[in-house]
Amino acid sequence: MSTVASTAAPTGGQYHLRHAGPDGVVEAVVTEVAAGIRELRVAGFDLTEPFPADQAPAGANGIVLAPWPNRVAGGAWQLDGKTQQLDISEPKYGNASHGLLRFAPYRVVDQTESSIEQQATIHPQHGWPFTLETRVHHELVEDGIRITHTVTNRSGRPAPFAIGSHPYLRAGDTPAEDLVVRLDAATAFTVDERKIPNGTRPVEGTDVDLRQGRRAGDSDLDTAYTDVTPDAEGIRRTTLHGPEGDGVELWQDASFPYVQVFTSREFPRGDGKGLAVAVEPMTAPADALNSGEGLRWLEPDESWTGSWGIRRVWS
Template sequence: MSAAASATRVELRHGARRVLLAPEVGGAIAAFDETRDGRSIDWLRPATPAALAARDPLGMASFPLLPYCNRIRDARFMFEGAIIDLSGDGNAFPHALHGNAWRLPWRVEEVSASRARLHLLHEPSREAAHHWPFAYEATQDIALDAHTLTVTMSARNLSDRPMPFGMGHHPYYPRTRNTRVHARVDAMWHCSPDLLPTHAGPHPCVDAMASREGLSADAFDLDNNFAGWSHTATIAWPDERRAITLHADSPFDHMVVYAPASHPDLLCVEPVSNVADWVNLNVDRALKGGAVLKAGESVIATFAWTTRIE
């Protein structure tokens, strides 16, 4: 069944589980929850009515990152002998951040009771306010079942020239004093004061995430990329006897953890395809991620959240 392109909310259901989509807010997931014994359980931090009314992607439960993830230093980089300048794209941050897909409305292409497809078409001539000098299209196929919320992202370079590219998703999880993060990574990317990566190396949080107890969300002030991610991470609330596990396919070969000390209510564990500022980092591609899509080339990848209540 086709959905109207003007639809502002899409609700998916499977039994007691619900996903609310806000296509007009950067193709975002606004909520993922379920009802148990008369109470609502939030698996992702839900968008507030105010955030929905303001169409604020940063207030959503999760939003897509396209055509790059994280920051690009000074909103510029060199590509194929030319400077790509993103300083006029309307981004309010000092460095270009997260691409432009999260700040553009997506169109609902298909929807059923527990599935939806969202589509975005970016043409530079039409989207000067969200400048990216390459045409591309992207889709999100979102499916809900009894245990898992699955998101399959795809993108295609519509330009007549190669395009640098990265993608990911930016989920926020409920953060409490007892929230724990479990993951196996090889190293953490250390950052400059303005949160641009400098080098990958050891950090106590790497061992903490791999431990039986996991990493307390309050243990460190984190806004960092991680290298050598095993493609699985679990966010647990042991006092609530529940957990959600993120599984991601390649090219989501990198992970970001955002657990700022200044905002003790925020926690993000993100599947991404590239380290921040990868287009300016002079390191091996395998370490920094990212890709170059040829004219007409496509990429597709899936990640999923599986929930558990004991």
């Protein structure tokens, strides 16, 4: 593994991982800031949307979301009958968005040619009176990458948390418009004008039903799903594939029962903007600090671990 530590890079150090798999070399670049995935490919076939080292990750591309994914309504939530006010990081909607580590550097605690483990501590701050130690382990495998998150409560009291990640998936050179997105989820969250969940609905008969596959270019999604059908091993899977069948899969274990699918038409493309598809594994939906849905509480010094990954799939 090689490391490029650049103070000029918006995402800090760049950690290059490599693994010689049976179907070709697996490569990735993981960043110091936000423990993000900047590049990921198998035998030259891109599995995520890459971005240059001298640019910030547009649209939260590839970053870890902790201690909550998505949004907290108005940045406010209740703890022991008192209002906690987080800093507003999404002025457009007036919410606190994507946690407290989006621009934070992580510290390397272990590394090999094909893996890296990084650690970052969430300290008490506006609206967050807890200390959480977080670790992210990226490991290349034969067909992609496996990411394992560990959260430990270092506070003297029980602490809540939720975790997510924000990769934009890609299937080689297939235009994003032509990718077919498939997710076997029966229920979608509905949201208000600030994109805060206000209920759920069955996907049957709606334009957010991905169970039989839906072309990304014909979709307008910023949708969180629940009731995602797991396989026999408890794994939930979202796949994107091109017309020839080759594609990419994001899998998530039982610790990540929710997934957000986002078809952004503002993604940087050369000199302009275009479509990209984010698939976000989450342990809880948006506004979990208020709703409590999916929110986990850790006792002092208690730890939690969960995993997800991205892999190439062939026709």
